[in-house]
Amino acid sequence: MTDRPVYLTPEAREKLEEELNHLNKVTRVEVANRIAEAKELGDLSENSEYHAARNEQSFVVGRIRELEHILRHAQMIPSEGAPNTGFVQIGSTVTVRDEDDEEETYRIRGSVEANPREHIISNESPIGKALLGKKAGDKVTVQSPAGSYKLVVVKVV
Numbered sequence: 001m002t003d004r005p006v007y008l009t010p011e012a013r014e015k016l017e018e019e020l021n022h023l024n025k026v027t028r029v030e031v032a033n034r035i036a037e038a039k040e041l042g043d044l045s046e047n048s049e050y051h052a053a054r055n056e057q058s059f060v061v062g063r064i065r066e067l068e069h070i071l072r073h074a075q076m077i078p079s080e081g082a083p084n085t086g087f088v089q090i091g092s093t094v095t096v097r098d099e100d101d102e103e104e105t106y107r108i109r110g111s112v113e114a115n116p117r118e119h120i121i122s123n124e125s126p127i128g129k130a131l132l133g134k135k136a137g138d139k140v141t142v143q144s145p146a147g148s149y150k151l152v153v154v155k156v157v
Helices: 010-040 048-072 126-131
Strands: 006-008 074-076 093-098 103-109 120-122 139-144 147-156
Touching (some): 103 126, 126 147
Parallel strands (some): 006 074
Antiparallel strands (some): 093 147
């Protein structure tokens, strides 16, 4: 994990804090109880319940560390768009037109909140990277694994 900022909206931060709280106060305790119960069954070398619980414990501890890291490095962005400077930035909503004259609207967020199915893209994604710093009317070339393509920025909110 790096020390670079993690961009979050207040809603995303709240969800991550709730998940962290649940993992620490509920899930971790449940897994510890399962490990203790499995130990009572004897021979740990052939105890699948013990091994499954230990694996789950490792996952839970890893997720707790990941969430703590994200929250420690969180840089907050507005939920309803960045201050409108006219330029695409993290928090902006951007409408673009592709080479087939079709328009798409994307919300630029940090990687933790990205959900391409809902048109929420990361600032680190190929489209997000290409759009950052652009304004309405600018043409951009997106470098993707499938090849490059062009977009025109129609509107920045």
